[in-house]
Amino acid sequence: MAEKMKIIPLGGLDEIGKNMTVYEFGGEIIVVDCGMAFPGDDLYGIDLVIPDVSYLIKNRSRIRGLFLTHGHEDHIGAIPYVLKQVNMPIYCTRLTAGLVKLKLEEHGLIKSTKLITVEAGETVRAGKFNVEFIHVNHSIADSVAFAIHTHMGTVVHTGDFKIDSTPIDGEVIDLARLGELGKEGVLALCADSTNVERPGFTMSEKAVGHTFKRLFAGCDQRIIVTTFASNVHRIQQVIDAAAENGRKVAVTGRSMENIMKVSTELGYMKVPKNTLMDIAKIKSLPKNKQVIVTTGSQGEEMSALYRMAFSTHKQIDVGPGDKVIISASAIPGNEKTVSRVVNELFRKGVEVCYNRSDMLHVSGHACQEELKIIHALTRPRFFVPLHGEQRMLQIHSRLAQDMGIEPNHVAIAENGSIIELTAKTMKINGSVPSGEVFVDGSGVGDVGAVVLRDRKRLAEDGMVVVVLPVSAQNGALLSPPEIITRGFIYVKESESLMTELQNVAMEAAESSSHKRRDDGELRGTVKSAVSNYLFKTTKRSPMVIPVVTRL
Amino acid sequence: MAEKMKIIPLGGLDEIGKNMTVYEFGGEIIVVDCGMAFPGDDLYGIDLVIPDVSYLIKNRSRIRGLFLTHGHEDHIGAIPYVLKQVNMPIYCTRLTAGLVKLKLEEHGLIKSTKLITVEAGETVRAGKFNVEFIHVNHSIADSVAFAIHTHMGTVVHTGDFKIDSTPIDGEVIDLARLGELGKEGVLALCADSTNVERPGFTMSEKAVGHTFKRLFAGCDQRIIVTTFASNVHRIQQVIDAAAENGRKVAVTGRSMENIMKVSTELGYMKVPKNTLMDIAKIKSLPKNKQVIVTTGSQGEEMSALYRMAFSTHKQIDVGPGDKVIISASAIPGNEKTVSRVVNELFRKGVEVCYNRSDMLHVSGHACQEELKIIHALTRPRFFVPLHGEQRMLQIHSRLAQDMGIEPNHVAIAENGSIIELTAKTMKINGSVPSGEVFVDGSGVGDVGAVVLRDRKRLAEDGMVVVVLPVSAQNGALLSPPEIITRGFIYVKESESLMTELQNVAMEAAESSSHKRRDDGELRGTVKSAVSNYLFKTTKRSPMVIPVVTRL
Incomplete structure (x- = not known):
């Protein structure tokens, strides 16, 4: 029987987020990335979504390591939840390690986890795999692709990437190495599909730096810049523009403060001496000497920019004389929250730079021409599009x-698909368990379809509780039913409705009480009578919950 | 005292939608438009939002008429709800009247409402106002602006408009008349701000027709086109492209069928003989002879296109050999629902044309250069930006x-602002009641902030009902509390939590039962004990509802 390699995506297909891919060869397993996804609007109350890793739990003894391409949440965010179920050594570059460490500390996992730092260019041996780290450009520093070598062949896993010929840290994606691999022979390419709908080339990160220079030059306002906290190079460019213009920089927002700390400590951010100032102190400077770097580029409700806009930020009051630069694009689904913040800033007389056409942001993902270059260089025998919704794949x-x-x-696989490769063939051969696991508060996986369906129902029409105290002897009502509603209707404006409802419930309960020794039956009768009455009178369907107390 | 005119926007400021503006002069009132807005994501369960018209109710005897600029929902959607409270004669063009009539019939208001049809170019006398109807271009046929003449001066109210020099019906916006008015003297201009962020000029509707021609020519697939149902000219262009290519057209989706009926009957749509076919019959033709016009351009869950994508449409199965043209852009907030449908169509092997850059859609609103032309022509003394969020205004x-x-x-006013004009001055002088009235099922205004807050809470963490049967004599518990949860947690996986919860509730209830003659106090004690316990163990805050039954 021919040797086989398996590629099993556990997340990232038919979706944006929770990227995770399993590679299996010779009975051994390595995992690439371990990301989370943000819940959609229909996932009421869910904090975040992680991949179902029951396949890994079942095969834990065969796992040789978790390899991380970079430090974005959609690639590392599920780590604490997954590690609690499957411990595995983690291999990643230094900045990624710094960010993972924050998570491990927060979840008390730092001692139990083996975290190994690897430099781009190095190769890690993990069982029957040799995993080579290859430098790529992306919207966070220290990103890598992997060449996963086995003696059956090499798979190139790009992770998120773009080709930036003028990157901020001076290191262009290692196209030469990808070309060498292509010449040596690449069995399969697994590549990022996020921007495949866009023709052309993604602009260089440096283009945004030029915008900052233009906006900072001769500006006599205070400048407030918001961007994705993880975009170390973007923040570096803000700091550079500030320093060139004799401005000090203060940072606000927890995730922004964290990333500044980690990236400065590890040398990924170079801050000229005496440039950073405390947010509480920078206010004493003239406006044209201040730059504030803040979270909130997606209009998030608790973010620092949101609090500035709605006057609840403790240190910063904004108004005329302030210029806010939104150096980000709205992630699909966030357009309205961003709009709300922009409107509020306008109302306060702030100048806001937010137009897409003003080169305030560039993507971190390869467009069509870049993807073609990667295909041309690696010349793979087989191809698996990763990271993307169905149309992108x-x-x-x-x-x-x-x-x-x-x-x-x-x-074109699905999450859970087993993509089976030999040196000559590729096919999808069955699947492993996969799916969404919901994190809500401290619970992981204890909220599922039924709970969500109830939340949706409660959200739309609220609920009506009907309390029925009945005699344990003969099932007769001991007192009139009590009606309690939440999220249904203004009770004060609906007193007659409530009285009528009580009558409907009472009649239903009494209608054939001799038969009603059975609580289930009594609940059913009252529930349908009340539901029907409510729909008839209000055209709404609140959740009706009859409670029988037998005394 | 100088004569005064008042302009009072009741909707459309700081928002997109529910456009409604009150004009008051010499003790008399006219109203322009009466629109609804779609509820935002935070308005759980609300069907639609209408303006608060209590000012009109209070002043009903002074109202001389409701004037409609065009037949879009954000300009006519609130009519049935408002008319039930304030009856007023309605003046509008023929197509608008046809659409309003559908609404009046649905709400049983057709007999009680005076609906007067006016042609562009005509002037209606309404008390001390003379309202002149001026033809404009927009994404629905028969749109008008108003020149509102009083003997104090003339206000030009543009409504929604664009300047289309090659419109489908051959009638360019009446720039000449606007120029004449400018020469005669315009006291104030009230103009649409929807597209003011966009530089340049909105493309002509005809540009989309060229796209259709290109996509239809030589195509051997079935073509399915979705657009806004009200865009009569867009649908006309689909029909024209179909007829030129020897294809038949079938229509699916209720609102699309309605508009086709009304606009054909009134002569706004010209359908070549034998072009239309029943949706059930068109399937017997070869694919390259079929065109389907369908609702669902926003990915709406019950729309015909959604049902095709998810295989629940009764007549149409889509797959390879079908080309879907999405001739619309996603309204902010709808990006994800549109994506979902596009992905599903891709999965079925359908070719989907959806790229913004492919000229599949043009806006119906004036961009900056068009707005400047209107300002240049009308040369108003005063200016009030209408229809737009804060930044647009x-x-x-x-x-x-x-x-x-x-x-x-x-x-720059707010909804409810009283903009007071004399021949020489303009100021905002106080305000009238204004705001959002929620329509939910058959209820209008019976859902407000408290109900919505409860729905949000229920949506996020669900609820826990604690039933406490207590003795009417001594307040002692008659049986252990019963715990009922919905939308909180998988009960089966949490049996121990439920048992523990019952103990917590019982302990709280019994802790000082001699004091607990008061139901309110008992509820409070149990509620806080249960809430605290739940937050500690799950980091969630479901709504806790203690129910005391005293027997």
């Missing part, structure tokens, strides 16, 4: 075919 | 100032 598949790959050499 | 104000209007001749 399909468009990426077509792009690969345009680059000369046979249609049957592309696998 | 402010940007429009700056645009007006660039056109030479004094800053203090611009009023």
Whole structure:
């Protein structure tokens, strides 16, 4: 029997987020990335979503390590939850390690976890795998792709990347190495599909730096910049523009403060002496000497920028004489929250720079021409599009075919699919358990479809509790039913409705009480009578909960 | 005392939607538009939002008429709800009247309402107002602006508009008349701000027709086009492209069928003979002879396109050999629902045309250069930006100032503001009641802040009911408390939590039962004990509802 390699995506397909891919060869397993996703609007009350890793739990003894491409939440956010179930050594670059460490500390996992730092260019041996770290450009520093070498062949796993020929840290993605791998022979390419819908090339991070220079030059306002906290290079450019213009910089917002600390300590951020100031002290400077770097680029309700806009920030009051630069684009679903903050800043007389066309932000993901370059360099035999919604995976598949790959050499998989490779063939052969696990408060996985369905129902029409105290002897009502509603209707404006409801419940309960020795039956009768009455009179369907107390 | 005119926006400021403006002069009132807004994500369970019209109710005897600029929901959607409270004659163009009539019929208001049809170019006398109807271009046919003449001066109220030099019905916005009015003297301009953030000019509707021609020519697939149902000219262009290519057209989706009926009957849509076919019959034709026009351009869950994508449409199965053209852009907030449908169509092998850059849609609202032309033509003394969020109103104000209007001749108002005009002055002088009235099921205004707050809470963490049967004599518990939860946690996986919760509630209830003759006090004690326990163990805050039954 021919040797086989398996590629099993546990997250990141048909979705944006919770990226996680399993590689299996010769009975051993390595895992690439361990990300979380933000819950959609329909996931009421859920804090975050992580991949179902029951396959890893079942096969824990065969796992040789978790390899991380970079430090974004959609690639590392599930680590604490997953490690509590499956302990595995983690291999990643220094900045990623710094960010992972924060998480491990927060969850009390720092002692039990083996965290190994690797430099781009190095190769780690993990069982039958040799995992080579290859430098790539992305919107967070220290990102890598992996060349996963086995003696059956090499798989290139790009992670998130772009090709930036003028990156801020001076290191262009290692195209030469990718080209060498292509010449040596790449069995399969697994590549990021996030931006495959966009023609052309992603602009260089440096383009945003030029915008900052233009906006800072001769400006006599206080400048407030918001961006993604993890975009170390973006923040570096803000600091550089500030220093060039004789301004001090203060930082506000917890995630921004954390990343500044980690990236400065590890040398990824270079802050000129005496440039940083405490947020409480910078206010004493003239406005044209201040720069504030803040969280809130997505309009998040508790973020520092949101609090400035709505006058609840403890240190910063904004108004005329302030210029806010939103150096980010709204993640789909966040357009309205961003708008709300922009409107509020306008209302306060703040000048806001937020137009897409003003080069205030560039993406961290490769567009079509960049993806083609990676395909051309690696010349893979097989191709698996990763990281993307269905349409992106399909468009990426077509792009690969345009680059000369046979249609049957592309696998559009689903989370859980087992992609089986030999040196000559690729097919999807069955699947492993996969899916969404919900984190809500301190609970992981204790909220599922039924609870969410109830939350949706409660959210839409509220609920009505009908308390029925009945005699344990003969099932007769001991007192009129009590009606309690929440989220249904203004009770004060609906007193007659409540009285009528009580009558409806009472009649239903008494209608054939001799039969009603059974609580389930009594609840059913009252529930349907009350529900029908409410729908008839209000065209709403609150959750009706009859409570029978037998005394 | 100088004569005064009042302009009171009751909706459309600091928001997109529920447009409604009151004009008051010489003790008489006219109203322009009566729109609804779609509820934001935070308005759980609300069906639609209408303006608070208590000012009109209070002053009903002084109202001389409701004038409608066009038939979009954000300008006519609140009519049935408002008319039930304040009856007033409605003046509008024919197509608008056709759409209003549908609403009046649905709400049983057709007999009690005076609906008067007016042609563009005509002037209606309404008390001390003379309201002149002026043809404009927009994304629905038969749209008008108003020149509201009083003997104090003329106010131009644009409504929604764009300047389309190659409109589908051949009638360009009546710029000449606007120019004449400018020469005669315009006291104030009240203008649409929706697209004021966009530089340049909105493309002509005809540009989309060219796209259809390109996509239809030589296509051997079935073509399915979705757009806003009210965009009569867009649908006309689909029909024209179909007819030119020898295809038949079928229509699916209730609102699309309604608008087709009304606009064909009234002559706004010209359908070549034998072009329309029943949706059930068109399937018998070869795919390259079919065009389906469908609702669902916003990915709405019950729309016809959604049902096609998710295989629940009764007549149409889609797959390879189908081309879906999404001739619309996603309204902010709908991006994800549209994505979901596009992904599902891709999964089925459908070709989907959805890229913004492919000229599949043009806006119906004027961009900056068009707005400037209107300012230049009307040369108003005063300016009031209408229809827009705060940032749009402010940007429009700056645009007006660039056109030479004094800053203090611009009023950035709020809903409810009384903008007071004399021939020489304008100021905001107080306000009238205004705000959002929620429609939920058959209830109008019976859901407010408290109910919504409860729904939000219920949505996020669900609820826990604690039933406490106590003795009427001594307040002692008659049986252990019963715990009922919904939307909180999987009960089966949490049996020990439920048992513990019962103990916590019992202990709290019994802790000092001699004092607990008071139900309110007992409820309070149990509620805080249970809430604290739940937060400690789960980091969640479900709504805790103690129910005391005294027997």
